[in-house]
């Protein structure tokens with residue numbers, strides 16, 4: 001009897017840590033096809049807490065990669081990713097009922113969704129002061145989470161680890177990756193060597209890189225002229241006078257030079273009157289923020305996802321008492337926000353002038369990590385032209401030329417070019433900022449090829 005008892009307690013040791021986070025089921029939704037966890041971790045030795053959801057692979061959890069997924073904002077919850085295309089269940093149009101998502105990455109990957117920064121969604125901040133964040137404290141918090149998670153789930157330490165994100169999430173991912181990389185450098189040189197994290201690569205979608213070129217920057221007018229929103233003459237005038245545009249959110253106190261003001265005002269007038277900056281080819285679409293108040297808010301995801309499932313009513317579902325209970329959300333955590341974005345976290349975010357390009361350059365230099373940057377080419381917020389200018393500034397060597405690729409429908413899907421053998425820019429034609437939520441089957445195919453280590457994540461159209 002005593003021996004038997006001993007065995008049982010030893011057996012349960014390996015997975016004892018977070019048993020209480022297991023999600024048995026989601027009320028009124030299809031049964032879960034793999035093990036889900038939902039819970040909280042305090043981060044960076046403070047009373048601030050991340051809410052995470054970890055969805056084990058439907059394939060082979062013990063060997064499939066782990067992919068972290070980040071939505072952008074800053075301030076948009078990664079529950080959007082979990083429930084609108086990346087996770088195994090997604091919303092069917094205009095209803096609170098989920099359907100099984102055949103395009104989920106979860107068929108061959110363990111998925112990690114962290115509501116980031118703290119204060120977003122069901123993540124928790126004890127004081128208002130904690131809604132102020134910047135890239136560096138977010139990096140610290142995410143790394144703190146990562147260390148605690150793998151301490152509780154050591155069986156996952158050897159799985160390949162990928163970090164993925166859309167838009168601003170494309171900044172969180174390399175920042176966290178840089179922290180893991182630095183940790184690994186130290187771990188590898190310790191005696192005895194410490195366990196390293198098996199970081200393999202990054203999947204970035206319409207991500208921010210360098211603020212000189214991205215997100216309302218000096219190069220933005222080129223794109224708006226190319227899309228016939230600005231007349232050519234206005235662009236020429238802008239160039240002739242040597243005007244620049246900088247984002248005042250990032251470059252505090254920046255103001256245009258006097259003679260450029262009329263030009264910049266004219267540009268603002270031309271694009272502020274009905275152009276959807278997230279997708280220059282689509283009509284803006286007024287969307288509901290919740291079931292009760294259908295005219296509230298303007299959901300940028302919905303703006304370009306009229307025919308695909310969406311996270312529009314996520315708050316209505318997640319705020320149900322039985323759903324909170326199923327996800328183990330403590331009572332002290334406030335409601336999940338309408339539109340999935342914490343506006344206070346957004347407003348209080350301290351943008352840095354560095355962007356994330358310099359980190360991507362360092363990570364590429366080591367040659368240890370593969371990076372794919374998927375880019376919807378009709379994005380007018382973070383522009384393809386701008387990102388290409390940033391890439392040009394890195395002086396990376398092209399290792400595979402700008403080549404068209406063929407999509408699942410048999411059409412030309414966009415272009416791809418690889419630099420330094422590790423950084424692949426992959427454009428997607430006629431989709432915008434939320435490409436990752438629109439072209440679901442194609443994105444799934446790209447992700448699976450990428451994590452399998454295919455020589456290219458798309459089929460090339462060779463000469």
Ligand SMILES: *[C@@H]1O[C@H](CO)[C@@H](O)[C@H](O)[C@H]1NC(C)=O
Nearest residue numbers: 042045046047048049124126
């Ligand atoms: C973790 O966070 C909670 C909620 O803020 C707090 O009550 C608790 O004291 C924190 N625990 C630690 C060890 O800091």
Ligand SMILES: *[C@@H]1O[C@H](CO)[C@@H](O)[C@H](O)[C@H]1NC(C)=O
Nearest residue numbers: 181182184185187188196368
């Ligand atoms: C640390 O060591 C592991 C195992 O040898 C290796 O795969 C990894 O690339 C190393 N990491 C760094 C940053 O050198």
